[in-house]
Amino acid sequence: MKNILLVDDNRTMLLFMEKMLSKRGYEITTASDGAQALQILEQRPDIQFVLSDWMMPEMDGIELCHRVKSADYSRYLFFVLLSGKDDQQSIISGINAGADDFVVKDTHVDELVARIKAGFRTLALHNEITNKNNQLDNAYATMKKDLESAGDLLKRLLPTENKLSGVELSYVSIPSAQIGGDMLGYMQLDEDNVGFYLLDVAGHGVSSALMSFSVQQSITVNSDKGSIIKSSIPEPPYYRLNEPHEVLKQLNDLYLSDDQNLLYFTMAYAKLNIKTGKLAFSIAGHPPLVWLHSKTGEAEFIGQDSFVVGAFDFVDYESAYLQLEPGDKIWIYSDGITEAEKGTAQFSEEGFKNAVVELKDHPTTVQTELLVNRVRDWQQAVQFDDDVSVLVVEWTGYPKGEEPCNTRLSTKVNAQFFK
Structure with a gap:
């Protein structure tokens, strides 16, 4: 199941997006603002995809994006920023915040779903590379330990x-x-x-x-x-x-x-x-x-x-x-x-x-x-x-x-x- 965290302070929009994406096979978890979204992400390490509104009380989408894209955040997330604005400055601000994609709210549903699918392909590739890197790190650690043991044995000679x-x-x-x-x-x-x-x-x-x-x-x-x-x-x-x-x-x-x-x-x-x-x-x-x-x-x-x-x-x-x-x-x-x-x-x-x-x-x-x-x-x-x-x-x-x-x-x- 592909999990998405949907973040929006507009309850009507939240319900509409949840229903629409659920019909297309996604498991949706919702949050009403950025602060609540951070709590959910802390509790749900299986969620790696965030679809967030820009303008929200407490913590807006830009600040949420800054937080989860910071170097010290615990894991990699694919972040899509939703906005009612489609001007160049808004797009630049979203990308500079670390967003992986920027979607205007009135974008056709099929285009939105296509972008979500592309995001999950990127996630899959990232996770595959991460797993291989972890395997290489483990192999290197084993080799390093073996070499250190061999070095100790040679010293004993x-x-x-x-x-x-x-x-x-x-x-x-x-x-x-x-x-x-x-x-x-x-x-x-x-x-x-x-x-x-x-x-x-x-x-x-x-x-x-x-x-x-x-x-x-x-x-x-x-x-x-x-x-x-x-x-x-x-x-x-x-x-x-x-x-x-x-x-x-x-x-x-x-x-x-x-x-x-x-x-x-x-x-x-x-x-x-x-x-x-x-x-x-x-x-x-x-x-x-x-x-x-x-x-x-x-x-x-x-x-x-x-x-x-x-x-x-x-x-x-x-x-x-x-x-x-x-x-x-x-x-x-x-x-x-x-x-x-x-x-x-x-x-x-x-x-x-x-x-x-x-x-x-x-x-x-x-x-x-x-x-x-x-x-x-x-x-x-x-x-x-x-x-x-x-x-x-x-x-x-x-x-x-x-x-x-x-x-x-x-x-x-x-x-x-x-x-």
């Missing part, structure tokens, strides 16, 4: 300890949205070695986050012998730790893109002997590491020219080896921090290295947070446009009584040092 045997660590990982494509981690590989890594999947959103999760699982879930991290050998201890370039090569084979999967990622993976301070690392399309020397307080870039993981099947990666001194720190980061912008300027890798030096006297456990806050202050913005991840690893020194390794910098292949 991040390390909770900031110390492993022989090393002290600190990190910050901030997705640019609910979930991001950065992932970092570290783990005790065996009694003598720890491994740590940071990867940055291209793009943002669900697909990037799922890939970062998958890579993380590939590295850490099966870190026993025969995994990406370790290989089985026939003699004791029946395994060997894979070199960093071997880890990246296996990941490239595992996540090689195809026509359906065009995702790839950059990554830095390192293996540190906690007794000797010998560090092995390999980089796949990732920004250079920063090596902070404890004795001199100076920092340098350590990087390699290499391909990203998952894009090409012909790729080989390289491992580089260097000797840390007790207190030396290795910084790994994603380009979201160095490409943070202020106007046309970027924070830059050089800016990152300088910040590392300036923060060297602070405790390792707080340095990453201090560095990220420094970038926020520099760009004068809290939110980053890209995922931001920063990891610092300090070798605290070989255990007492252990002779240090006398191996200085050595490389399996050429390692590039960026000053």
Whole structure:
């Protein structure tokens, strides 16, 4: 049933219109002025069509129209204003008040009914759009909640300890949205070695986050012998730790893109002997590491020219080896921090290295947070446009009584040092 609220202070006109419209299948509710009409609309949320006279005591049709068409009114109404005047100024006043249509009282009944039918078609379209928007809002709210839950789960994958045997660590990982494509981690590989890594999947959103999760699982879930991290050998201890370039090569084979999967990622993976301070690392399309020397307080870039993981099947990666001194720190980061912008300027890798030096006297456990806050202050913005991840690893020194390794910098292949 199509409901109409008919508003007129002339009882004769009210009865005539009610009878005429009822015969044409409309359910009519009547009010003698605007104030009474507002009360009825409050009690009858099913009424969305108002046919109102202009001139009435208490509250006229123009004021009633203003009220129900205001932004804070509870629902949408189709409002037709009836008037004995058909001059241009009256029509303009009615439309400016928010009326959807303007009808002169002596208009033929068939024309009035035709306009009412057109009004109900408009109402039907409005209600359909509103329902679809509500469905979209509900779907978005569900997706947002799911993404927030996924983001919380991904955060739980991040390390909770900031110390492993022989090393002290600190990190910050901030997705640019609910979930991001950065992932970092570290783990005790065996009694003598720890491994740590940071990867940055291209793009943002669900697909990037799922890939970062998958890579993380590939590295850490099966870190026993025969995994990406370790290989089985026939003699004791029946395994060997894979070199960093071997880890990246296996990941490239595992996540090689195809026509359906065009995702790839950059990554830095390192293996540190906690007794000797010998560090092995390999980089796949990732920004250079920063090596902070404890004795001199100076920092340098350590990087390699290499391909990203998952894009090409012909790729080989390289491992580089260097000797840390007790207190030396290795910084790994994603380009979201160095490409943070202020106007046309970027924070830059050089800016990152300088910040590392300036923060060297602070405790390792707080340095990453201090560095990220420094970038926020520099760009004068809290939110980053890209995922931001920063990891610092300090070798605290070989255990007492252990002779240090006398191996200085050595490389399996050429390692590039960026000053």
